Amino acid sequence: MNGSHARVLIGLATYNERDNLTPLVQAIRAAAPEADVLILDDNSPDGTGAAADALAAQDAKVQVVHRPGKQGLGTAVLTIMRHAMDRNYDWLVTMDADFSHHPRYLPNLLQAKDFVDVMIGSRYVAGGGVENWPLSRQLMSRATGSLVRQMLGLPVRDSSGNYRCYRVSLLRRTNLENLLSRGYSFQQEVLHRCYVAGARLGETPIVFADRKAGKSKANVKEIVGSVSTLLRLGWRARFHPETMKPRCEDASSTEARRAA
Ligand SMILES: Nc1nc2c(ncn2[C@@H]2O[C@H](COP(=O)(O)OP(=O)(O)OP(=O)(O)O)[C@@H](O)[C@H]2O)c(=O)[nH]1
Numbered sequence: 001m002n003g004s005h006a007r008v009l010i011g012l013a014t015y016n017e018r019d020n021l022t023p024l025v026q027a028i029r030a031a032a033p034e035a036d037v038l039i040l041d042d043n044s045p046d047g048t049g050a051a052a053d054a055l056a057a058q059d060a061k062v063q064v065v066h067r068p069g070k071q072g073l074g075t076a077v078l079t080i081m082r083h084a085m086d087r088n089y090d091w092l093v094t095m096d097a098d099f100s101h102h103p104r105y106l107p108n109l110l111q112a113k114d115f116v117d118v119m120i121g122s123r124y125v126a127g128g129g130v131e132n133w134p135l136s137r138q139l140m141s142r143a144t145g146s147l148v149r150q151m152l153g154l155p156v157r158d159s160s161g162n163y164r165c166y167r168v169s170l171l172r173r174t175n176l177e178n179l180l181s182r183g184y185s186f187q188q189e190v191l192h193r194c195y196v197a198g199a200r201l202g203e204t205p206i207v208f209a210d211r212k213a214g215k216s217k218a219n220v221k222e223i224v225g226s227v228s229t230l231l232r233l234g235w236r237a238r239f240h241p242e243t244m245k246p247r248c249e250d251a252s253s254t255e256a257r258r259a260a
């Protein structure tokens with residue numbers, strides 16, 4: 001689906017993002033006025049859910065889904081994906097709600113529509129980068145990236161970010177069942193499943209900024225857990241590829257899509 005009639009949903013998972021949410025939604029609406037915005041909040045103690053409801057009350061393009069408690073970014077993104085599929089959107093953009101993923105890049109992500117099925121906002125292609133990350137976090141991110149490229153054969157530089165534009169028809173073909181990941185490795189696992197389903201992947205540069213307001217939720221335990229999940233994923237991809245087959249497998253059309 002091309003052109004200006006495509007229906008676009010921009011999905012924001014939120015947990016304690018009250019001070020970021022309102023300015024972020026305003027910036028998104030300005031950068032992509034045709035798109036609808038979905039906020040999926042996990043009953044944030046800081047009242048983000050009420051801020052989301054206030055935004056939806058003023059603007060018909062803003063929708064809110066509330067879950068009763070914190071269930072992690074991975075399941076939040078899956079819920080957002082199902083929402084996009086159920087409501088027949090053509091494109092789904094996922095992004096963090098803390099201004100690390102700036103809305104100014106939305107036009108570039110959305111421009112990809114004619115060429116690819118998943119466009120990645122990428123820190124690791126020319127023009128991309130990270131601001132104010134300690135060397136340890138940069139090294140960790142690059143090391144897991146190269147592990148993923150080797151183990152899963154994903155032909156991209158940035159496989160761990162949440163700033164992506166997905167073709168919804170591709171998500172429908174993708175097997176999103178029995179994922180191993182609960183934490184950070186979710187992004188690599190979903191991208192791999194999309195790739196197995198025949199997705200053409202593209203990358204457009206973004207500069208990832210520090211969160212604007214609020215506290216970081218990243219911790220060492222989560223990072224170590226994700227690396228171990230990535231190793232299990234590599235094992236599964238090699239020895240049990242049948243568990244990640246696309247929903248309606250058609251190998252010839254998968255190859256044809258990539259070659260096109
Ligand atoms: N709904 C929901 N959203 C979440 C959950 N955990 C994180 N998020 C959101 O997911 C996005 C990314 O999470 P962040 O906490 O920013 O993770 P990060 O970017 O790795 O770490 P910092 O920015 O350093 O805190 C943000 O929009 C969060 O509010 C969750 O359990 N449920």
Ligand SMILES: [Mg+2]
Nearest residue numbers: 096098100211
């Ligand atoms: Mg963040």
